[in-house]
Amino acid sequence: WRPSFLGLSAAFLGHYVERHGPRKAGTLASLFFGVGIAGSGLAVNLESIYLLYLFYGVLGGIGLGVGYITPVSTLVKWFPDRRGLATGLAIMGFGFASLISSPIMARLIDGVGIAATFYILGAIYFLVMYSSAQYLEPPAEGWLPKGYKEKLESGKKKPVADLSQLTANEAVKTARFYWLWIMLFINVTCGIAVISVASPMAQEIAGLTPLQAATMVGLMGLFNGLGRIGWASLSDYIGRPNTYTAFFVIQVLAFFLLPSITQALLFQLLVYLILTCYGGGFASIPAYIGDLFGTKQLGAIHGYILTAWAAAGLVGPILASWVRETTNSYTDTLYIFAGMFVVALIVSLLIRLDIRKLRALHEQRQADLAG
Numbered sequence: 001w002r003p004s005f006l007g008l009s010a011a012f013l014g015h016y017v018e019r020h021g022p023r024k025a026g027t028l029a030s031l032f033f034g035v036g037i038a039g040s041g042l043a044v045n046l047e048s049i050y051l052l053y054l055f056y057g058v059l060g061g062i063g064l065g066v067g068y069i070t071p072v073s074t075l076v077k078w079f080p081d082r083r084g085l086a087t088g089l090a091i092m093g094f095g096f097a098s099l100i101s102s103p104i105m106a107r108l109i110d111g112v113g114i115a116a117t118f119y120i121l122g123a124i125y126f127l128v129m130y131s132s133a134q135y136l137e138p139p140a141e142g143w144l145p146k147g148y149k150e151k152l153e154s155g156k157k158k159p160v161a162d163l164s165q166l167t168a169n170e171a172v173k174t175a176r177f178y179w180l181w182i183m184l185f186i187n188v189t190c191g192i193a194v195i196s197v198a199s200p201m202a203q204e205i206a207g208l209t210p211l212q213a214a215t216m217v218g219l220m221g222l223f224n225g226l227g228r229i230g231w232a233s234l235s236d237y238i239g240r241p242n243t244y245t246a247f248f249v250i251q252v253l254a255f256f257l258l259p260s261i262t263q264a265l266l267f268q269l270l271v272y273l274i275l276t277c278y279g280g281g282f283a284s285i286p287a288y289i290g291d292l293f294g295t296k297q298l299g300a301i302h303g304y305i306l307t308a309w310a311a312a313g314l315v316g317p318i319l320a321s322w323v324r325e326t327t328n329s330y331t332d333t334l335y336i337f338a339g340m341f342v343v344a345l346i347v348s349l350l351i352r353l354d355i356r357k358l359r360a361l362h363e364q365r366q367a368d369l370a371g
Contacts, residue, residue, distance in 0.1 A: 008310055009065030014168065014303025017070055025070040025299075026133025033063025034126025041118030067129060068094065069306070070136065073299030076290045077138050081148040081157075083287035084240075088232025091283040096225040163358040165294035171301045176292055176358075179351040183244055184285055185308035186344040190251070190337040191278030192316035195220065198271065201330045205259060206267035216268050223272040224279040231280025232287065240288040241352050247277040248345035255338035259331040282309075292355070 017025040039055030071090050079086035101121075108117040144152070151157035171177050194201075198220060199213040208216065235243040254270050261267045289301050323333040 008307065009062040010069050010303035010306040012303070013062075013066050014069055014300035015297070017066070017073060017299035017303075018168075018297045022070045022074045022136035022138065023133055025066055026136050027130060029063045029067030029070060030126050030129035030133055031063070032059050033067060033129060034122050036060030036063055036122075037125055038119050038122025041115040041122065044115040044118060065303075065306070069299050069302050070133075072286045073295075073302055074136055074138055076286055076298055077295050080144060082233075082236050083290055084232040084235040084284060085229075087286040088229040088283040091232070091286075092225050092228040092279075094228075094282075096221075099221055099225070161362065162290060162294040163292055163355065163362055165296045166301075168297045168300035168304060171293045171297075172304060174354075176351055176354045177301075177304070179347050179354065180285065180288060180292070180305055181308045182347050183248075183344050183351075184281060184305060185312050186340050187247060187251075187278060187281035188309050188312035189316040189319070190255070190340060191274070191281070192312060193320035193333070193337065194271065194274060194278075196317040197320050197324065197330065197333070201333075202264075202267060202271070204330055206262055206264045208264055208267075212264070216271065219268075220271065220275050223275040227276025227279035228283035230276065232283035235284045235287060240284055240291055241348065241355060243280070243284050244288070245345065245348045247281060248341050248348055250274075251277055252338055252341045252345060255334050255341060258334050292358075 013025070013028075016028070036055050036059035039059060040052055043049075043051035043055055072087050075086040075090055076083050105117060105121070108120060112120070148157070166174070195217075198217050199210070202208040202213045202216055203210065231243060231247075238246075251274055254274050258267065258270055261270060285305060286298065286302050289305060290298055293301050319336075320333055323336060324330060327333070
């Protein structure tokens with residue numbers, strides 16, 4: 001339930017972020033997430049699966065969704081010249097958090113039990129998130145970083161204008177919004193599916209032992225996080241369209257090759273490469289939204305786009321499981337995902353046509369104003 005409510009809350013409360021600002025939105029996220037985690041402890045004590053769905057799935061998911069888009073949409077506005085780096089850092093933190101929290105949770109569970117662990121973590125998460133939210137605010141209208149402003153004034157750097165400035169309701173009426181949605185959906189669907197079956201797949205195809213497969217799964221989180229900061233930062237230099245096309249070219253090849261890779265190390269390296277693209281897709285999408293739709297209502301548009309994550313969270317594991325049970329092999333599963341990435345690759349090329357038209361229209365307007 002949590003991925004679904006994460007995406008849905010981001011979509012429905014994205015307007016709240018833009019209307020009331022990141023401080024209030026962050027405070028709201030801390031309340032929902034803190035209550036959701038602490039309430040899960042109550043569900044454990046009462047042995048109620050329905051309360052667990054409510055607190056951990058619904059309330060925790062809402063807090064996670066609002067808490068996800070709030071800092072990201074704010075950072076894009078503070079770093080107009082390095083949007084990819086800024087969003088990459090924020091979303092890398094989202095991915096790396098499990099590496100820090102998992103061993104802490106394990107120790108707490110051993111020491112105080114599951115219910116008490118939820119109570120303690122709920123209180124800690126609330127305090128950290130609430131305190132952090134009080135420092136969030138968007139920059140003043142027209143603000144630019146000092147160094148970037150000096151480069152613009154000296155002519156060392158040319159300003160890169162957004163291709164449009166649209167509201168969320170205007171954005172959803174454009175084709176490029178749905179191109180972005182499809183690309184994120186396919187990237188996340190296949191990525192989540194690989195994560196969900198990584199251990200048995202590695203044992204079946206590459207002959208890894210259960211211990212080796214478990215180690216590989218543990219390291220996948222690291223490469224997921226590195227992909228978020230690495231690809232997002234690279235997108236500032238090569239552009240978001242080139243970054244997404246690179247994701248899909250790499251993954252088409254990787255998914256077609258994986259079934260035939262029986263050498264353990266090479267198999268693991270390909271899986272890690274796929275995970276960097278999976279993480280990079282999350283981190284680069286906010287900057288891509290800013291490039292195409294501007295920052296007027298970036299948080300709300302980002303929220304709408306994240307419904308692709310909610311849908312993919314349901315489709316990915318179910319699809320992987322169904323194909324595996326139907327064919328009794330992971331090979332066909334990987335080939336199906338490779339075919340999905342071919343579709344994503346085509347979409348990444350189609351969106352370039354839209355961008356080209358927008359750029360030509362923008363240049364024409366600039367020329368008209370100059371004339």
